[in-house]
Amino acid sequence: MALITFLSDFGTTDHYVAAVKAKILEVNSNLKIVDISHDIESCNLAQASFTLNAVYRDFPEATIHLVAVNSSTGPNDKFLGLKLDGHYFLGNDNGLWGLLSANEASQVVNINSIKPMTSTFPARDILAGVAAKLASGSTLSDLGKPVKEYKRLLGRISRATKKQINGHVIHIDHYGNLITNILQEDFKVLSKGKAFSIKFGRETVHHIQNSYNSVDSGDAVLLFNSLGLLEIGISHGDASKLLGLKFDSPVLINFEE
Amino acid sequence: MALITFLSDFGTTDHYVAAVKAKILEVNSNLKIVDISHDIESCNLAQASFTLNAVYRDFPEATIHLVAVNSSTGPNDKFLGLKLDGHYFLGNDNGLWGLLSANEASQVVNINSIKPMTSTFPARDILAGVAAKLASGSTLSDLGKPVKEYKRLLGRISRATKKQINGHVIHIDHYGNLITNILQEDFKVLSKGKAFSIKFGRETVHHIQNSYNSVDSGDAVLLFNSLGLLEIGISHGDASKLLGLKFDSPVLINFEE
C-alpha cells in the first residue's frame, strides 16, 4: 500500500482536514496519511510548491501527494492526477505542477471525468476517494481519462554568469531563515579559487559556513542547506525580521577575477 | 477495528494531546487515531459542536469520537459514552450531545461507573482507555452502567416562513467565511420561482452562486456549502473582517410575492 501525503491551506481549526481523511479511510481504513502542512497561506501557490518540492522526494517512490491549495473551483475547473518523477500528485489544474519539477508528467488524467460531479469541497468529494483508490492498487488510467495539456507555472530561477549569480528569496521558514533559489552546484562551478562577495539587504558577506553553529549568536550565517539552496540565517535569531528581507528580496553573489 | 477521532481545546503546544494518544495506544498499539482539531477555543461548546457535527458523518459508522472540550470537571461531573446516529461519542455530560443531532442517543452509559475515579486530566485517565477498549471490540454495556438522563443543549436553528428565512452566523472558518444555519432544503422549498433578497450587515444581495470562483476577486459570494448551509464569503478575501460580521450576526432572506 502506498503512502498518501496531504498538503493544504485548510488550517487546523476547522473540520476540513479531518473530512478529507475520513473519506480516504472510508475507502480503506488501513491507509497511512502523512500531513505535510495545512498552514499554507490561502491560495499561495509559491509557498505550496516550495514546501511540496522540498519534501516529496524524501518519500518512497509511488507515494501519492494530495494537494488542496486554492482548491475552491469554478464550474469549468479540472482536477488532475499526474505521475511525475516517480510520484503521484492529485489536485487542481492550477499551474502548481510546473513549479514542482522541470520534467513533464509521464501521465496526466482528469480525475473528475468518469462520473463528473460539482462540489464546493472537491478535496473531500473528488480528491480523497481517488487518493484512496490509487493507494489501494488502482492505476491512474482506472481513475480518469487522459489529459493532453495542463497548466504549468514557471518558477523564478536564479541567473548565473561567470561573474555573478543573481537570485532571490523564495521561502522564509518558521525560524525566519531566508531560503534562496541560488544553487550549490552553480556556486561550486563558478567559485573555484575565486574570492566572492554576497550581497543582500544592506549586508555584504564573504564566507559560506557548513553549519549554523559555526558563528556566534546574533551573527549572520550563510550555508547551502539540505535542499542544496543558499540559506541566510541569524544564529539564534530571526533573519527575516533582523535583516528586513522577505519573499522575493534579491540576493547577489559577485565573483572576483 | 474502529477508528477513533479526537477533538479538543488542548492546543498543540503542550503534552496533553500526546498523553491521551499514549494511553489509547498503550491499550492497543494498532489503533488508528484521527485528529479533528485541537484548536477549539477553551470551553467553546458551540464551536466544538459545529466542528464535530460538520465531519462525524464522513467517518465510517461505529467510529468512536473522543471529545475533550471543557473537560475539566467538578467532583460530581459525569463522563458519558453515547451511541448516536450509528456513531459512538465519549466525553463530559456537558450538553454538547444535544447540539450534534436532533435524534436521541440509542444508548448512554456512565463510563466512570465501573471503577469510579477522580482525575484532573479525565481525557487521559478516563476517556482514552474507554475509547481504546471500544475500538478494540468492547461494547458500551461492558464499559459503563446505563444512564437515563443526560444534558442536551439545543442549537440555535433558523426560522422559516413563506416570506422569510431568519438565520444567524454559526461559524467563522479559517478563511473568514461565514457559515449560517440557513438550510438549503428550506431555501429550495420556499424560493420556487420567486425573487429574493439576502440581507447581512450592510449588504443586500440577490444571487446565490454554485462555486467560489463564480465572482470576481473581492466580491461577496453566497453559496450552499458542502454541509447544505448558506455560506457567505468574499472571493480571495476574509468575509468576517471585510463585512464586520461575527458569530451570531443575523442573516435574513426575504422572498418576494
Place this chain on the structure above:
Amino acid sequence: MALITFLSDFGTTDHYVAAVKAKILEVNSNLKIVDISHDIESCNLAQASFTLNAVYRDFPEATIHLVAVNSSTGPNDKFLGLKLDGHYFLGNDNGLWGLLSANEASQVVNINSIKPMTSTFPARDILAGVAAKLASGSTLSDLGKPVKEYKRLLGRISRATKKQINGHVIHIDHYGNLITNILQEDFKVLSKGKAFSIKFGRETVHHIQNSYNSVDSGDAVLLFNSLGLLEIGISHGDASKLLGLKFDSPVLINFEE
C-alpha cells in the same frame, strides 16, 4: 514494533516535520509515529524537557522518543541514543537528558559513529533512520559506539524545609495555567495538620482544591495536577496574564506551627 514519538521546534508551516517522517517511513512504512508537539520555542530546552517529561511515561516501555530541539549543529556536535527509565531517546548531546530524569541512562551510544556524516538537517539525515531501525528491531549497540560521558543539564528543583516550600513556575500551558515545581509528595509530608499560606505575585491563598470546577469563574484555583505538581489557574481565565506571572516566577508555601 515500538512506537516512535516526535518532539521538535520545527513548527508546522514548513516541510521539516514531514521530511523526518518520510525518512522513517522509507525504512519501514508500517511504523507508527505520534507527534508530541512541534511548537516548542526555538531552542527552548526547558520547555522541551518539561513537555517530554510530562508525557513519556504514558507511552509503553521501549517507546522511541525522537527529539529535534536546538538540533542545528556544529561540526563537533554529537548525536546520542540513550536508554533511560526503560525508554529510548534520540537527539543532540545538548544536556536535555539530564532534565528528563534523575536517573542515569543505562546505555548511551553515539548514533553518528558508524558511518559519520555532517548534515544541516540531522533530524532527517541521522535521527530518522536510527529511530526507524530501533523501532524495527535493531539494538542501540547495533546503531552506534558506546559513549561514556554526555551533557546533563540540571533542572531547577524546589527546596523544602519544615517551615517552607520554595518553588518556581516551570511551565505555562496553552490555557495560561501556571505549573510549578512544587511536589505533591513534599506538600503531603510537610502539611500534616498544619495551616498554610501560598504566596505568588500579589496573591496569598490558603486552600488547595481537587478540581478546576471547585471555584467560581474568575477565581484562582490551586491544585496538584496529573503530574503531581502544584498548578495555579484561574477558573475560565488565563492565570498567566491575569496574575502577571511567568516562567521562573517564585511560588512560596509557608506552614504555620
